[in-house]
Amino acid sequence: MSDEAMDAVTRDDHGTPPGTTSVALGDRAGLHRGAPTGEPLLAATDLVAGYLPGVNILNGCDLVLHPGELIGIIGPNGAGKSTLLKALFGLVNVRSGSVTLGGEDITNLRADHLVQRGVGFVPQNNNVFPSLTIEENLQMGAFQAPRKFAERFAFVAELFPTLGERRRQRAGSLSGGERQMVAMARALMMEPSVLLLDEPSAGLSPVKQDETFLRTRKINKAGVSVVIVEQNARRALQICDRGYVLDQGRNAYSGPGRQLMHDPKVIELYLGTLATDVEAAATHAPLIPPAEKS
Ligand SMILES: Nc1ncnc2c1ncn2[C@@H]1O[C@H](COP(=O)(O)OP(=O)(O)O)[C@@H](O)[C@H]1O
Numbered sequence: 001m002s003d004e005a006m007d008a009v010t011r012d013d014h015g016t017p018p019g020t021t022s023v024a025l026g027d028r029a030g031l032h033r034g035a036p037t038g039e040p041l042l043a044a045t046d047l048v049a050g051y052l053p054g055v056n057i058l059n060g061c062d063l064v065l066h067p068g069e070l071i072g073i074i075g076p077n078g079a080g081k082s083t084l085l086k087a088l089f090g091l092v093n094v095r096s097g098s099v100t101l102g103g104e105d106i107t108n109l110r111a112d113h114l115v116q117r118g119v120g121f122v123p124q125n126n127n128v129f130p131s132l133t134i135e136e137n138l139q140m141g142a143f144q145a146p147r148k149f150a151e152r153f154a155f156v157a158e159l160f161p162t163l164g165e166r167r168r169q170r171a172g173s174l175s176g177g178e179r180q181m182v183a184m185a186r187a188l189m190m191e192p193s194v195l196l197l198d199e200p201s202a203g204l205s206p207v208k209q210d211e212t213f214l215r216t217r218k219i220n221k222a223g224v225s226v227v228i229v230e231q232n233a234r235r236a237l238q239i240c241d242r243g244y245v246l247d248q249g250r251n252a253y254s255g256p257g258r259q260l261m262h263d264p265k266v267i268e269l270y271l272g273t274l275a276t277d278v279e280a281a282a283t284h285a286p287l288i289p290p291a292e293k294s
């Protein structure tokens with residue numbers, strides 16, 4: 001899909017608030033400038049976390065997700081993006097700092113408890129059971145609430161018609177894009193209020209990547225607040241309300257997606273490959289309407 005086409009489907013419903021700019025996060029007070037005000041749905045404050053004793057991978061991460069938002073996390077390989085999602089989902093030990101959901105402390109709560117509280121997580125790899133059918137995979141997603149299965153299956157089959165049509169097909173025989181649908185659908189079976197997605201477009205063709213981003217928007221529009229970690233920074237920033245740039249376990253920048261995408265510092269320091277994309281786009285077709293560029 002062209003940038004213009006992607007823009008047409010993603011633009012305006014979450015337009016960049018006028019006058020907002022991305023902020024370098026040395027300025028902690030300005031950390032969430034541009035973010036909606038009000039009670040956050042999910043908030044991580046000053047997270048320090050790691051796998052091995054004495055080695056911290058997250059070195060003071062902050063993140064705020066407001067109800068209804070779609071936020072993106074981008075940054076170089078090894079920056080700690082996956083670790084941040086795992087820390088939010090109780091899969092890596094948080095050594096200091098806190099995670100709250102709806103104002104309640106959920107720091108280091110077990111993943112299955114978080115699922116019950118309405119958090120869904122789609123890991124980047126090994127996110128389906130290949131020997132099970134699509135339907136069985138979705139049953140696994142709903143095992144904590146089997147009585148909801150039929151209703152939730154209908155919901156995900158509407159979002160992903162292919163899954164309904166092929167419910168008896170084994171997940172192992174599906175394409176990468178279809179498996180990614182199964183993984184997202186499985187996480188949606190428990191009717192999460194927050195969905196955490198780790199690089200859902202990785203390994204997919206450009207067309208399938210675009211489908212994944214549009215599907216993510218659709219899920220978000222269906223009322224699920226989303227945190228998406230992405231290697232395809234340009235697309236991620238195009239669809240998200242706000243983005244965070246993570247570097248070495250710290251937030252480096254944050255701001256409205258479209259603003260970050262055009263922030264020369266962000267491009268120069270973190271989005272080397274994006275710089276060429278943006279330049280190319282500037283000479284051919286603008287990614288965002290000129291009015292929003294300021
Ligand atoms: N299970 C693990 N045990 C030890 N170190 C890990 C583990 N997973 C990731 N790391 C380390 O944590 C750092 C951040 O990794 P990760 O969060 O996967 O980064 P990103 O998702 O941004 O590429 C890397 O240095 C990586 O080697």
Ligand SMILES: [Mg+2]
Pocket residue numbers: 081082083124
């Ligand atoms: Mg990762």
